[in-house]
Amino acid sequence: MLELRAVTAGYGQFTALWDVSLRVDAGEAVAVVGPNGAGKTTLMRVISGLVRPRAGDLVFEGVSLTGRPPHEIVAHGIAHVPEGRRLFPALTVAENLKMGAFLPAARRAFAASLERVFGLFPVLAERRTQRAGSLSGGEQQMLAVGRALMSQPRLILLDEPSMGLAPVMVLRLFDLIRRVREEGYTILVVEQNVRQVLKLVDRAYLLEVGRIKIEGRADALGDQDFVRKAYVGL
Amino acid sequence: MIDPIFLLEAAINGILLGGVLALLALGLNLIFGVIDIVWIAYVDLVMLCMYAVYFLVTVHGWPLALAGLVSVGAGALLGLAVHLLVITPILGTPPVNQLLATGGLLFFLQSFATFLWSTDHKSVRLSLPSYEMAGIFLPATRLIPFAISILAMLGLYLFLTRTYMGTAIRAVSQDREAMSLMGASPQRVYLMTSAVGGAMAGLAATLLSMQYSVHPFFGAQFGPLTFMICVLGGLGNMVGAFVASFVMSEIISVGGVIMSTEMGYVIAFVVFIVMMFVRPAGILGARRE
Numbered sequence: 001m002l003e004l005r006a007v008t009a010g011y012g013q014f015t016a017l018w019d020v021s022l023r024v025d026a027g028e029a030v031a032v033v034g035p036n037g038a039g040k041t042t043l044m045r046v047i048s049g050l051v052r053p054r055a056g057d058l059v060f061e062g063v064s065l066t067g068r069p070p071h072e073i074v075a076h077g078i079a080h081v082p083e084g085r086r087l088f089p090a091l092t093v094a095e096n097l098k099m100g101a102f103l104p105a106a107r108r109a110f111a112a113s114l115e116r117v118f119g120l121f122p123v124l125a126e127r128r129t130q131r132a133g134s135l136s137g138g139e140q141q142m143l144a145v146g147r148a149l150m151s152q153p154r155l156i157l158l159d160e161p162s163m164g165l166a167p168v169m170v171l172r173l174f175d176l177i178r179r180v181r182e183e184g185y186t187i188l189v190v191e192q193n194v195r196q197v198l199k200l201v202d203r204a205y206l207l208e209v210g211r212i213k214i215e216g217r218a219d220a221l222g223d224q225d226f227v228r229k230a231y232v233g234l
Numbered sequence: 235m236i237d238p239i240f241l242l243e244a245a246i247n248g249i250l251l252g253g254v255l256a257l258l259a260l261g262l263n264l265i266f267g268v269i270d271i272v273w274i275a276y277v278d279l280v281m282l283c284m285y286a287v288y289f290l291v292t293v294h295g296w297p298l299a300l301a302g303l304v305s306v307g308a309g310a311l312l313g314l315a316v317h318l319l320v321i322t323p324i325l326g327t328p329p330v331n332q333l334l335a336t337g338g339l340l341f342f343l344q345s346f347a348t349f350l351w352s353t354d355h356k357s358v359r360l361s362l363p364s365y366e367m368a369g370i371f372l373p374a375t376r377l378i379p380f381a382i383s384i385l386a387m388l389g390l391y392l393f394l395t396r397t398y399m400g401t402a403i404r405a406v407s408q409d410r411e412a413m414s415l416m417g418a419s420p421q422r423v424y425l426m427t428s429a430v431g432g433a434m435a436g437l438a439a440t441l442l443s444m445q446y447s448v449h450p451f452f453g454a455q456f457g458p459l460t461f462m463i464c465v466l467g468g469l470g471n472m473v474g475a476f477v478a479s480f481v482m483s484e485i486i487s488v489g490g491v492i493m494s495t496e497m498g499y500v501i502a503f504v505v506f507i508v509m510m511f512v513r514p515a516g517i518l519g520a521r522r523e
Contacts, residue, residue: 070414071418088409095405102413
């Protein structure tokens with residue numbers, strides 16, 4: 001479904017990703033784990049078009065999306081839930097969801113998408129007239145995921161969904177992501193919370209200082225050595 | 235002692251003036267709130283549209299309403315042109331460049347208008363009735379602009395809150411990058427904002443034509459006042475600008491009757507300066523992320 005071939009990317013003089021190749025098949029859940037500063041967020045930003053790769057190819061469902069702007073990439077079916085959620089704080093919950101359905105095709109399916117999102121996250125229906133900025137951290141993360149679902153994506157990029165959440169909320173959030181997965185979405189998730197995320201996904205990549213170090217099935221990689229490496233960077 | 239009826243009349247005139255000022259201030263503020271650039275030359279676009287209205291009405295004999303529609307369309311096109319030709323190349327550069335570029339546009343438009351149409355004051359002469367109520371005169375040339383301004387602002391409110399594009403305009407002002415992830419091209423949203431802001435300038439031009447004559451320095455007459463209102467309301471804060479418009483117009487109108495027209499403006503500017511010390515973020519406190 002998604003394939004990155006030898007992608008190199010960075011900001012200015014700084015190179016954050018070196019020759020990264022990665023693959024996500026339809027229906028899969030894949031994690032990218034690694035220590036802080038490994039380039040995980042840059043990887044997500046390359047896929048959604050926020051960062052242009054210097055070299056390499058980005059192919060989604062057989063179409064090359066390399067160098068396309070973000071508003072075109074989301075139209076191809078990739079929704080990005082960015083690090084830090086990036087909601088529109090002064091807009092209401094309902095307005096944030098409406099913006100998720102900004103694309104013409106998504107607008108036509110607005111009512112059905114909204115019903116599905118409210119089905120997954122009933123608390124958003126209760127809070128629909130509240131400003132997004134007034135929600136709790138967990139609710140904000142649900143809104144960020146719900147907003148991404150409104151664009152009718154086939155692939156969802158989740159960047160550090162558990163960041164800034166209380167431990168209890170982290171567990172609940174992973175349950176909710178599991179339910180999103182069961183709805184048939186393909187997921188690529190970046191996480192610091194390695195133990196939890198390995199229970200969620202089929203496969204995982206370990207990213208270290210901008211390079212893919214290990215790749216494998218989540219159950220095989222769930223051993224202590226790998227987890228230790230991901231946490232401390234060796 | 236001034237007859238209270240004059241004060242009441244001045245207060246009502248203040249409200250009527252405030253409506254049109256609010257239209258101008260909201261147009262400028264909308265653009266600032268979204269694109270983060272103050273169009274110093276905003277009221278000079280109004281001036282150009284006023285010339286369009288003047289020539290269509292007096293030379294070509296068009297009815298004012300029709301000339302007004304053309305003016306709104308011309309304003310929207312001017313807004314697009316300013317964004318594409320002046321703003322787009324300097325987006326993301328230091329604020330001083332933006333100030334210089336839009337300030338330069340102001341002098342260009344003033345000189346251009348002087349060159350084409352001389353410095354004569356030109357006015358569409360309208361013969362509209364004046365209504366008298368309990369000794370207070372309410373001229374239609376003020377009532378109609380006020381009513382249309384309020385309707386236009388209501389329309390703007392509905393656009394910004396009910397439509398996808400309008401909501402996207404507000405969203406972009408909060409997080410441009412996140413809005414591009416929603417599938418909105420930032421340039422498209424900017425162009426839409428500039429066109430709406432320009433159309434508001436075109437509408438304001440039509441309404442101001444009913445009360446004021448146009449000349450190349452019309453922008454200097456209303457530009458600083460409009461900018462002041464935006465700052466007083468808190469730059470980018472639409473509700474604040476709306477309230478500030480009426481505060482300023484009341485000071486100018488009532489102060490003008492108590493002392494003199496010139497003193498009305500002096501008091502307004504003094505109040506502005508004092509308010510900048512007391513509430514630097516605007517009367518309602520600006521919403522700045």
